[in-house]
Amino acid sequence: MTSTFPDISISTDRLVLRPFEEADIPELTDMMSDELVAAWTAQPVPYGAADAREYVTRRAPAQRTSGEGIVFAVTEFLTHRLVGAVHLDRTDWRVLGTEAGYVTAPWARGEGYASESLLAVAQWLFQDQKFERVELRTPADNTAAQQVAQKLGCISEGVLRNAWIARTRTEDGGWAEIRTDLIVWSLLPEDLDGAFEQQAEDGGFAPYADWRGASPH
Numbered sequence: 001m002t003s004t005f006p007d008i009s010i011s012t013d014r015l016v017l018r019p020f021e022e023a024d025i026p027e028l029t030d031m032m033s034d035e036l037v038a039a040w041t042a043q044p045v046p047y048g049a050a051d052a053r054e055y056v057t058r059r060a061p062a063q064r065t066s067g068e069g070i071v072f073a074v075t076e077f078l079t080h081r082l083v084g085a086v087h088l089d090r091t092d093w094r095v096l097g098t099e100a101g102y103v104t105a106p107w108a109r110g111e112g113y114a115s116e117s118l119l120a121v122a123q124w125l126f127q128d129q130k131f132e133r134v135e136l137r138t139p140a141d142n143t144a145a146q147q148v149a150q151k152l153g154c155i156s157e158g159v160l161r162n163a164w165i166a167r168t169r170t171e172d173g174g175w176a177e178i179r180t181d182l183i184v185w186s187l188l189p190e191d192l193d194g195a196f197e198q199q200a201e202d203g204g205f206a207p208y209a210d211w212r213g214a215s216p217h
Contacts, residue, residue, distance in 0.1 A: 166178050
């Protein structure tokens with residue numbers, strides 16, 4: 001029998017991480033159409049409402065039910081606005097390890113939401129799900145992603161050479177694919193204390209364990 005993550009929501013001081021809903025489709029379309037998202041992810045370009053609907057209604061739920069991982073819509077607690085997404089992929093239920101990825105909406109950058117949401121997911125994974133390892137892979141030229149990994153307290157383990165295809169704008173306004181290296185980072189349960197201290201020094205959030213079953217959709 002395939003193991004699966006529970007259908008839950010996770011809360012922090014500022015954010016609620018929950019399953020995607022059909023009402024998120026317009027904001028998800030706008031978020032995934034951003035140029036930085038297009039440059040560093042493998043999402044379709046251009047990204048339209050049909051792509052968002054396919055993701056919300058089929059692909060994201062299947063990520064959890066297949067045992068592959070789980071997808072969270074990251075929303076502001078006060079405004080309910082979509083500010084990003086966190087997803088877990090390539091989950092190994094024997095090793096109790098998984099790979100985390102994230103996207104931050106252009107209208108929400110600079111607020112520390114990526115590290116806040118990832119740290120909340122890691123806390124839930126280690127404490128509630130008894131996982132032993134979370135891995136991040138960041139393109140070598142994506143310094144913002146590397147800063148998030150460092151802020152979390154991740155340890156850099158090495159480089160996967162020529163392992164990713166990013167995109168860059170061409171002179172005619174189109175997109176060209178370029179190969180790049182991936183930096184591999186890991187986070188273990190014992191690494192979390194340092195991440196909490198770093199967040200406190202940076203004036204960030206105070207994480208707490210608040211995860212609960214999601215309401216039926």
